[in-house]
Amino acid sequence: MKVEWINTQASNTVVEQLNALLPQTQCGQCGFKGCRPYAEAMIEGDADINQCPPGGDEGIAALADFLSVPTKPLNPAFGIHKPKQVAFIVEQDCIGCVKCIAACPVDAILGAAKFMHTVIASECTGCELCIAPCPVDCIIMQPVSADADDLSKREKSALAKRRYEARCSRKKQDAVEKAERTKQKKAVLANMKLAK
Ligand code: SF4
Numbered sequence: 001m002k003v004e005w006i007n008t009q010a011s012n013t014v015v016e017q018l019n020a021l022l023p024q025t026q027c028g029q030c031g032f033k034g035c036r037p038y039a040e041a042m043i044e045g046d047a048d049i050n051q052c053p054p055g056g057d058e059g060i061a062a063l064a065d066f067l068s069v070p071t072k073p074l075n076p077a078f079g080i081h082k083p084k085q086v087a088f089i090v091e092q093d094c095i096g097c098v099k100c101i102a103a104c105p106v107d108a109i110l111g112a113a114k115f116m117h118t119v120i121a122s123e124c125t126g127c128e129l130c131i132a133p134c135p136v137d138c139i140i141m142q143p144v145s146a147d148a149d150d151l152s153k154r155e156k157s158a159l160a161k162r163r164y165e166a167r168c169s170r171k172k173q174d175a176v177e178k179a180e181r182t183k184q185k186k187a188v189l190a191n192m193k194l195a196k
């Protein structure tokens with residue numbers, strides 16, 4: 001599937017629209033580092049529309065409709081579509097290592113170093129990215145009934161997208177500030193050497 005777009009601006013807009021149709025769990029099961037890179041790959045013709053297990057057949061149909069191509073079944077090589085789940089931390093086993101917080105793309109885990117952590121269920125997308133980093137295996141996935149959600153799938157995806165983008169902006173800002181601190185520290189050390 002190769003789709004030609006008129007210019008970069010139009011391409012970016014289309015990527016954004018395609019990205020907005022994806023579940024925004026940022027789980028990487030599609031083979032890309034998040035939903036937007038997968039949307040970009042589809043536009044470039046480097047990925048097919050049936051690689052997102054969280055989106056399932058409904059998601060594939062939406063992508064097919066948007067791109068005006070025939071729909072197709074989910075490619076099982078990328079995983080299976082599971083019912084909605086959220087992470088739950090067995091708090092008495094948590095050692096407060098904060099590794100799960102670092103792994104969560106939507107900041108859905110609360111906690112501080114050496115204190116027990118907890119998942120904000122309403123913000124959890126069920127991506128499972130916090131499971132592997134936990135050194136004591138105290139994070140489990142629990143099913144959620146469809147009725148328990150006040151928001152539609154589209155609203156949940158939009159919320160996850162906002163939280164993910166906010167986290168990315170914060171991390172970018174943190175990196176800029178860290179680089180600035182390092183620069184200032186080097187300048188102070190260089191001045192101290194000159195003064196000797
Ligand atoms: S939700 Fe779908 S598109 Fe987004 S990273 Fe996971 S598999 Fe890829």
Ligand code: SF4
Pocket residue numbers: 086087103104105106107108109119123124125126127128129130131
């Ligand atoms: S708490 Fe775990 S499963 Fe839930 S969004 Fe964060 S990383 Fe994903």
Ligand code: SF4
Pocket residue numbers: 089093094095096097098099100101111116117133134135136137138139
């Ligand atoms: S990774 Fe596991 S042990 Fe570490 S803070 Fe998270 S839940 Fe607790």
